[in-house]
Amino acid sequence: MAESLKKNGNCVANCSISQATVIYNYTVGSGDMYYEEVAERNVFIRGDEESGFHIWAECVAGGKATAVDLDEILLEGALASEVRGRALETERLADNFAERLGQSVARHVSLSLSGKSNIHRATLTLECILGSMHIPFTPEQIDDEINYVFDQCPLCNAAERSGIRTEVELAHHELGTLISSAIGFIDPEFRVRFPSDRYAEHVFAIIKKACP
Numbered sequence: 001m002a003e004s005l006k007k008n009g010n011c012v013a014n015c016s017i018s019q020a021t022v023i024y025n026y027t028v029g030s031g032d033m034y035y036e037e038v039a040e041r042n043v044f045i046r047g048d049e050e051s052g053f054h055i056w057a058e059c060v061a062g063g064k065a066t067a068v069d070l071d072e073i074l075l076e077g078a079l080a081s082e083v084r085g086r087a088l089e090t091e092r093l094a095d096n097f098a099e100r101l102g103q104s105v106a107r108h109v110s111l112s113l114s115g116k117s118n119i120h121r122a123t124l125t126l127e128c129i130l131g132s133m134h135i136p137f138t139p140e141q142i143d144d145e146i147n148y149v150f151d152q153c154p155l156c157n158a159a160e161r162s163g164i165r166t167e168v169e170l171a172h173h174e175l176g177t178l179i180s181s182a183i184g185f186i187d188p189e190f191r192v193r194f195p196s197d198r199y200a201e202h203v204f205a206i207i208k209k210a211c212p
Contacts, residue, residue, distance in 0.1 A: 019046065020046040021046065021108060023043055023045050023101075023104040023105065024042070024043035024100065024101050025040065025041065025043065025060075026043070026057075026073075026077060026097065027039070027040055028041055028079075029076070029080050039059045039062075039066075040059065043056075043057045043073065043101065044056055044057065044058065045105060045108050045109075045128075047112075047128070052128060052131060053105075053108075053124065053125075053128035053131075053132075054128065054131065055070045055073070055105060055132040056068065056070070056073075056132065057073050068162075069132055069133060069158070070129065070132035070133045071132075071134075071155050071158035072162050074155065074174045074175055075155065075159060075162055075167050075171045077094065077097040077171070077174055078094055078164070078170035078174055079164055079167050081093035081170065082167070090170065091170070094170050094173060094177070095177050097174065098174035098176075098177035098181065099177055099178070100181075101178055102178040102179065102180070102181035102182035102185070103182065105125060105129065105182050106125050106181070106182040106183070106186050107185065109121055109124055109125045109128065118186050119206075121186050122183050122190055122206055123146060125183065125186065126148060126179060126183065126204065126206060127139075127148075129178065129179060130148060130150065130204070133154050135150045135152065135154050136150060136151075137150040138150075145205050145206070145208070146205065146208075147204070148204045148205070148206075155171050155172060155175070156168065159171075176192075179192050179204065180192055183206060190206060190207065190208060191206075192206055193205040193207060
């Protein structure tokens with residue numbers, strides 16, 4: 001079994017021991033029908049192999065008082081990608097946002113785990129993503145497949161908390177792109193299976209080698 005698997009899925013404990021690194025930057029919109037840019041956020045990551053890694057964002061020059069977790073980052077990214085009446089363009093922008101963020105996360109984790117196996121890097125990366133949304137999960141390894149089982153929608157609570165309720169579907173799409181791009185960056189032969197029903201069966205799986 002991969003060394004990184006944790007029974008409680010908490011990859012954020014004690015992560016303050018490592019210096020935070022800016023890995024991404026994005027614009028926050030107003031969230032109303034007259035969308036306008038109102039702020040800019042830096043996305044940070046910190047942690048190490050022992051404590052796990054954690055992702056969050058803060059407004060530039062805003063400090064900890066403006067901090068949001070990864071679930072709200074995805075909702076804000078979805079809002080910023082929205083092009084009214086142009087669904088394909090909206091999805092393309094959301095994919096670009098999530099893909100670049102996922103690759104940035106994977107790059108940082110990979111560099112921090114120099115000399116470790118790709119599956120170890122991949123499991124820690126997925127645990128970082130889930131843990132940064134405060135999702136309790138249980139890892140289960142079956143042959144060449146590692147399942148991450150959780151019992152709640154990863155974005156619904158953040159949507160209620162932030163008021164960005166209209167972007168949940170697009171943010172779910174971003175989450176899939178984020179995870180796929182991160183795992184693919186680590187090893188293109190790995191693939192990820194996503195929940196068949198995002199509101200019922202909550203299981204992500206890393207499959208070590210892609211099926212032909």
